[in-house]
Amino acid sequence: MNTPAASTLVLVSGMSGSGKSVALNTLEDLGFYCVDNLPAVLLPALVRDVTGADGGGPAKIAVGIDVRNRHDDLDRVPDALAAVGEMGFDPHLAFFDAADAVLLKRYADTRRRHPLSRLGLSLPDALALERQVLRPLHKLADSVVDTSEMNVHQLRRHVTTQLGLGSEAGMSLLFESFAYRHGVPADADFVFDARALPNPHWIPALRPLSGRDAAVRDYLLAQPDVAQYYEQLRDFLDTWLPRLHRDSTRSYATIAIGCSGGRHRSVYLAECLAQHMREQAWPEVAVHHRELD
Known part of the structure; x- marks a missing residue:
């Protein structure tokens, strides 16, 4: 993974239950300005507003975009990342994933509802549809993080060392x-x-x-x-x-x-x-x- 540039945008995406919320919370602890579930079309405007007209705002931004977004909105992600790159940011798309068996167990343990359950789908069918919808982002990702064998502490360590840190200025x-x-x-x-x-x-x-x-x-x-x-x-x-x-x-x-x-x-x-x-x-x-x- 490339070392983040001075002005960095981390786009956090992936399967529900794979640890995206942990990743965003960790990046926030590391000084990133974090927004979850943002429409992709608003990404350039967010970067522009957060950094300010003089460019003196936060130089590190993390945004969560996943299956909760409108599906046609996900098609706009490549153009949005290109626009952010033209604004001087180094965009990095991190896709979090895990085996279906692991995701099913995590949902059983937490008793949370899958975002696509509103469609009346069973959990296995919801996961299958989610994978299909997110396949373009998976292919576009700069890094894919498989959290199947990670606990929350190992995931935080991975995000800390691979996405939020690694600065040449020091440890x-x-x-x-x-x-x-x-x-x-x-x-x-x-x-x-x-x-x-x-x-x-x-x-x-x-x-x-x-x-x-x-x-x-x-x-x-x-x-x-x-x-x-x-x-x-x-x-x-x-x-x-x-x-x-x-x-x-x-x-x-x-x-x-x-x-x-x-x-x-x-x-x-x-x-x-x-x-x-x-x-x-x-x-x-x-x-x-x-x-x-």
């Missing part, structure tokens, strides 16, 4: 919070344990909240141990991440932070560290809360 970072009782993320490059810190879980008013909520952040911010832990972790990453990038060919690193439930301390620290790294001008920084997302 991309993914901060992931998790609960130790559900296991340590297998793909983590660094793992830090926050279980020794004061736990908001034991405060009834804070228990149902998460580390993204202001009340939990205020509580943890007021704890000296939390402040010391954050500062030491921040200084460690500030020292060693640049060296890791300089002395290796890695384009990304995953920093996992765990606590007992994966809701409060680890989430708070992941958010704080991600914000710090953005302020340090790392090219791409994403956050994933395994137990919340």
Whole structure:
């Protein structure tokens, strides 16, 4: 896959249940301006409006287009991508797919309705029709992502490293919070344990909240141990991440932070560290809360 240019448009398409929503959410975390289910004919206008007359708007845009669009509208995608290319953007069409058996199981697990179920079709027939309708986009795609063997965390990693990142300016970072009782993320490059810190879980008013909520952040911010832990972790990453990038060919690193439930301390620290790294001008920084997302 080609490295994204300075101004990038990622068109996210594919089969329903293949992970398109996860892909768009991940790209949004990576700083993309995201719009889902946009008519293809409006794509050039969206890019024009988002970037602004002076071109000072977001340089990274992601748009979801799939079987929910009018079928005649999908025929306009090639012309829309060509128009966007003439505006200085590098368009990339990513098609997400999975085996029919996998899609059927995912629908059974989530009990969601297929977009074509409104036609009175059975789920297997709806998937067959969807494949037929999307075949032109599949052929047009710059990359086809088969998610049959991916869980949501592996999919986020793939999107992070293949669609949203890979900048020549530096290594991309993914901060992931998790609960130790559900296991340590297998793909983590660094793992830090926050279980020794004061736990908001034991405060009834804070228990149902998460580390993204202001009340939990205020509580943890007021704890000296939390402040010391954050500062030491921040200084460690500030020292060693640049060296890791300089002395290796890695384009990304995953920093996992765990606590007992994966809701409060680890989430708070992941958010704080991600914000710090953005302020340090790392090219791409994403956050994933395994137990919340």
